Amino acid sequence: xxxxxxxxxxxxxxxxxxxxxxxxxxxxxxxxxxxxxxxxxxxxxxxxxxxxxxxxxxxxxxxxxxxxxxxxxxxxxxxxxxxxxxxxxxxxxxxxxxxxxxxxxxxxxxxxxxxxxxxxxxxxxxxxxxxxxxxxxxxxxxxxxxxxxxxxxxxxxxxxxxxxxxxxxxxxxxxxxxxxxxxxxxxxxxxxxxxxxxxxxxxxxxxxxxxxxxxxxxxxxxxxxxxxxxxxxxxxxxxxxxxxxxxxxxxxxxxxxxxxxxxxxxxxxxxxxxxxxxxxxxxxxxxxxxxxxxxxxxxxxxxxxxxxxxxxxxxxxxxxxxxxxxxxxxxxxxxxxxxxxxxxxxxxxxxxxxxxxxxxxxxxxxxxxxxxxxxxxxxxxxxxxxxxxxxxxxxxxxxxxxxxxxxxxxxxxxxxxxxxxxxxxxxxxxxxxxxxxxxxxxxxxxxxxxxxxxxxxxxxxxxxxxxxxxxxxxxxxxxxxxxxxxxxxxxxxxxxxxxxxxxxxxxxxxxxxxxxxxxxxxxxxxxxxxxxxxxxxxxxxxxxxxxxxxxxxxxxxxxxxxxxxxxxxxxxxxxxxxxxxxxxxxxxxxxxxxxxxxxxxxxxxxxxxxxxxxxxxxxxxxxxxxxxxxxxxxxxxxxxxxxxxxxxxxxxxxxxxxxxxxxxxxxxxxxxxxxxxxxxxxxxxxxxxxxxxxxxxxxxxxxxxxxxxxxxxxxxxxxxxxxxxxxxxxxxxxxxxxxxxxxxxxxxxxxxxxxxxxxxxxxxxxxxxxxxxxxxxxxxxxxxxxxxxxxxxxxxxxxxxxxxxxxxxxxxxxxxxxxxxxxxxxxxxxxxxxxxxxxxxxxxxxxxxxxxxxxxxxxxxxxxxxxxxxxxxxxxxxxxxxxxxxxxxxxxxxxxxxxxxxxxxxxxxxxxxxxxxxxx
Numbered sequence: 043x044x045x046x047x048x049x050x051x052x053x054x055x056x057x058x059x060x061x062x063x064x065x066x067x068x069x070x071x072x073x074x075x076x077x078x079x080x081x082x083x084x085x086x087x088x089x090x091x092x093x094x095x096x097x098x099x100x101x102x103x104x105x106x107x108x109x110x111x112x113x114x115x116x117x118x119x120x121x122x123x124x125x126x127x128x129x130x131x132x133x134x135x136x137x138x139x140x141x142x143x144x145x146x147x148x149x150x151x152x153x154x155x156x157x158x159x160x161x162x163x164x165x166x167x168x169x170x171x172x173x174x175x176x177x178x179x180x181x182x183x184x185x186x187x188x189x190x191x192x193x194x195x196x197x198x199x200x201x202x203x204x205x206x207x208x209x210x211x212x213x214x215x216x217x218x219x220x221x222x223x224x225x226x227x228x229x230x231x232x233x234x235x236x237x238x239x240x241x242x243x244x245x246x247x248x249x250x251x252x253x254x255x256x257x258x259x260x261x262x263x264x265x266x267x268x269x270x271x272x273x274x275x276x277x278x279x280x281x282x283x284x285x286x287x288x289x290x291x292x293x294x295x296x297x298x299x300x301x302x303x304x305x306x307x308x309x310x311x312x313x314x315x316x317x318x319x320x321x322x323x324x325x326x327x328x329x330x331x332x333x334x335x336x337x338x339x340x341x342x343x344x345x346x347x348x349x350x351x352x353x354x355x356x357x358x359x360x361x362x363x364x365x366x367x368x369x370x371x372x373x374x375x376x377x378x379x380x381x382x383x384x385x386x387x388x389x390x391x392x393x394x395x396x397x398x399x400x401x402x403x404x405x406x407x408x409x410x411x412x413x414x415x416x417x418x419x420x421x422x423x424x425x426x427x428x429x430x431x432x433x434x435x436x437x438x439x440x441x442x443x444x445x446x447x448x449x450x451x452x453x454x455x456x457x458x459x460x461x462x463x464x465x466x467x468x469x470x471x472x473x474x475x476x477x478x479x480x481x482x483x484x485x486x487x488x489x490x491x492x493x494x495x496x497x498x499x500x501x502x503x504x505x506x507x508x509x510x511x512x513x514x515x516x517x518x519x520x521x522x523x524x525x526x527x528x529x530x531x532x533x534x535x536x537x538x539x540x541x542x543x544x545x546x547x548x549x550x551x552x553x554x555x556x557x558x559x560x561x562x563x564x565x566x567x568x569x570x571x572x573x574x575x576x577x578x579x580x581x582x583x584x585x586x587x588x589x590x591x592x593x594x595x596x597x598x599x600x601x602x603x604x605x606x607x608x609x610x611x612x613x614x615x616x617x618x619x620x621x622x623x624x625x626x627x628x629x630x631x632x633x634x635x636x637x638x639x640x641x642x643x644x645x646x647x648x649x650x651x652x653x654x655x656x657x658x659x660x661x662x663x664x665x666x667x668x669x670x671x672x673x674x675x676x677x678x679x680x681x682x683x684x685x686x687x688x689x690x691x692x693x694x695x696x697x698x699x700x701x702x703x704x705x706x707x708x709x710x711x712x713x714x715x716x717x718x719x720x721x722x723x724x725x726x727x728x729x730x731x732x733x734x735x736x737x738x739x740x741x742x743x744x745x746x747x748x749x750x751x752x753x754x755x756x757x758x759x760x761x762x763x764x765x766x767x768x769x770x771x772x773x774x775x776x777x778x779x780x781x782x783x784x785x786x787x788x789x790x791x792x793x794x795x796x797x798x799x800x801x802x803x804x805x806x807x808x809x810x811x812x813x814x815x816x817x818x819x820x821x822x823x824x825x826x827x828x829x830x831x832x833x834x835x836x837x838x839x840x841x842x843x844x845x846x847x848x849x850x851x852x853x854x855x856x857x858x859x860x861x862x863x864x865x866x867x868x869x870x871x872x873x874x875x876x877x878x879x880x881x882x883x884x885x886x887x888x889x890x891x892x893x894x895x896x897x898x899x900x901x902x903x904x905x906x907x908x909x910x911x912x913x914x915x916x917x918x919x920x921x922x923x924x925x926x927x928x929x930x931x932x933x934x935x936x937x938x939x940x941x942x943x944x945x946x947x948x949x950x951x952x953x954x955x956x957x958x959x960x961x962x
Contacts, residue, residue, distance in 0.1 A: 062654020267528020
């Protein structure tokens, strides 16, 4: 007889090699064929909602690692919630308006001046849909489950209609107004920008000190005394209309180089050093309040610059006398408005000086710095010139510097409902918790929101103008425009004259002749996406408003989190989300931003083509995503090893369940050996840890729990011990069935809990389970945590045993290195320890040798009894020697009882008994 045939070896067709790049597309095709998203939603339709609202990525370009991190996090949350008793729909979306698409078409050779606005916008729409199709296929390749055939898209007519209604509701409450104010202006985009569209980069700028001579000192200063200002933007000097000081600061009149100068006392030493004042003396001191309304001469033009008081003046840098150009700064504008100054802005939309800056007309503002500085020097007003490198605002799209420029724009008045916004933030749950403070401070300090843009690819601002220029925004006009957009899309605004866009028979007292014009500016794209709580959550029956969760990168505190909150509170008084979760940015392995120029870019497609989407997803689960995340090939190799261990564990578990029928062969917990009960307890702890991890969005906790359970609890202990039972014992032996019960529960729990993270692998294994009814593991629930009163005592006892076992394994390893033994089954182990250890080992099992995977074991008493070559370890002393006897041909244990069976002389008594009863 060939005794190999009597062993119950694992039987499974589940392949050891993942071959994920090839298998995953096959799995995804299967999901598509079975309409997995619809099936999941049908299964959970009557359960409570959990809605994660997708922040729309911009429809332009291939996916980068930041996209992958974001979408996998969302997918893990949605998948897990649908397995935790919730109806968790996922409707993906895209942001489709704005400058990048206009630029992309221009780069492709489209000449927008050769076509109508409507024709150009049609090309923008077509391009956006091409990008959506490309990105959608890439997101699906990552394994993201969602309603991909019915996404929300900000250019869809129904979306645009709801956006118009949001604008109208805010206007109706008085929150929308038009005003001339300095705003961030991008000469490279020829458009105003919102704060969310600004990023900061280092820029080299001239640093100049300029003197303004007093023409009317109001009895405080003598004529000719000079106030000194400091600025890094010489190009704004032609727009100067005043100087601002702080009423409570102390100022000094200083005699230096034959002239009298006025600066803040606290900055005297710094200014004296910068200006090279070797000999100077303070003539007198005064409060800033005394300088109010003094007149000085503009250093370049024949006009005066007024001295004013302002709270924004500090002594952090400069001179304490602040150059004030109301057309080029927010604080300048406000203080100038208070003192009745004009809003002079001699720079056009391209950043070029107009005729309002004599001597510099036609020059680009930045290039004019040199000419203006030279003119100041020639006028005797330039006191010092150096250059500094400082952080400066840039257009986040073009990466070019921006300026402050006063123009007529449409604004949302944040002040009008700021308190309600801050209250809504306090009522929202933030992960990580610091997000609340960050968003609160942003909204607490935020100025009014500039929502108009001087572009063409976007949703028009739905405002008409009467003959006298009065803006017209009524409930009637808003409702009519919304209906037109819902039917025809927003292109209708550019295709029809104003009269055809107004309601039939519309009249207005400011247009007695019935002549109307329309606004040509479009809305800030943040208003587009910030309206999605109405255009998507409130619009669709398969979603609900407010959402349970918004999840985006940490840059969205100033972006989507911010704009969505503002519009939602404005029209409904509540936040659009109950919770906000943010993640960091993806960096290279050295912590640098990825860029093509550095050659350090790792793209999701490459990772998936080489290793598979499940490796990419497992990596996402492994990192602390709340901080910036480093990405390297080494990271993916490490994760691949963890994946391999999980996959091999699944294969081993499945292979040893080939003859197990869960209904017929299950062994009750109370009928198991303690070892099996211990593993059942460890399984429940893993389930509890993983479930809490999903509840709290702590995916690294789940990753570690699954990895530890598979690698340590199962592979390094239980499954190693199990081989001597499930292979060797008779099929229906109670110990074997007990182990199979634990294996069955482990397999099902691992598959379900790992499914949101590695769905392709989980469903691949699921397809090999002949005993399941569901078509996919995605159509099941997570295992519930089972409690047992014995768990606590069991854990304490068996953790002590595992400590002893670790010591024995160390001793075996040293004996193997010394060539005392080969495999551990060749060993006899004698353990020396306390009476407590003796009782512990006597009580854990009647076959301690089996737990230690050795052929013979005995307890040798006190460590004092141990031989000199015994190994003294942390908990016990261990002596290892070669086991005496012969090797059993079937189970490979060394025994002195081989040959007791006449029929099977090469077997140990246990194996002989099994063979005689079941194979004779």
